[in-house]
Amino acid sequence: MIDVLSIILIAAGLVFFAAGTAGLLRFPDVYTRLHALTKADNLGLGLVVLGLLIRADALAPMFKLVLVWALVLVAGAAACHLVAQRAWTRLDGEDES
């Protein structure tokens, strides 16, 4: 039962990773691509972590999985903002100068 649930969750997570990658390839500009990456991967990794959490047999690995997710969230949000900000200042400067 747990195995089935775990596989369903992980497979659902992979669907979101695939969708995020599709967005990265199909979306028209840097901002929309960032949308696809951050949000789809956050949810995809969250589902994969959830699928692995219910199989974990001790407390420490559970914390480790949640920690991985939290660190990816923080890194993803920070990197996404930095890329967006850089794109903004560069395009802005080209437009006005």
Next chain:
Amino acid sequence: MDTLSTGRLSRRAARARRFAITLVLAALLWWVLAGHASLLSPLAVLAILGAAVSTLFLPLGRPFRLSLSALPGFAAYFLRASVAGGVDVARRALSPAMPLKPGFVSYTTELPHGAALTFFMAIISLLPGTLSVRLEGRLLTVHVLDTRLPIETSLTDLETHITRVFIMAPRPGGAA
């Protein structure tokens, strides 16, 4: 003179609190990564103490307190928004028509500079269809996937949630 000394005192208390919190978190992190058996090895003790002591030398940010009673509500809100955000963008990416109407939206935030505002900007990027691009003073530029979505409402909503979780103290010394 009086306000100065209380300011110094509260700064000392803030440092002590940050030292203790870092000590506990670093020990927890070591336990998570390496297991409890290695927690008393010299290297672990050195690393944990080093992390805690280093906070004594780093400058203090604007002090804040997390409201523990508001955290579960925020976690539920965050998970719901994450799922909605992921589903929304996945749907747009996979649909053959690719319904996008991207644009920029400006939003003036009421949050004071500091941890709460940083947190606000990070969470915006995980909400459905929004991405924080730039902050000038309190004017936030947000990129949206679809300008037809109720952006203003969802940002105000998030801001309300964050003010419930982060209780920002006034800057030590009084000046805001």
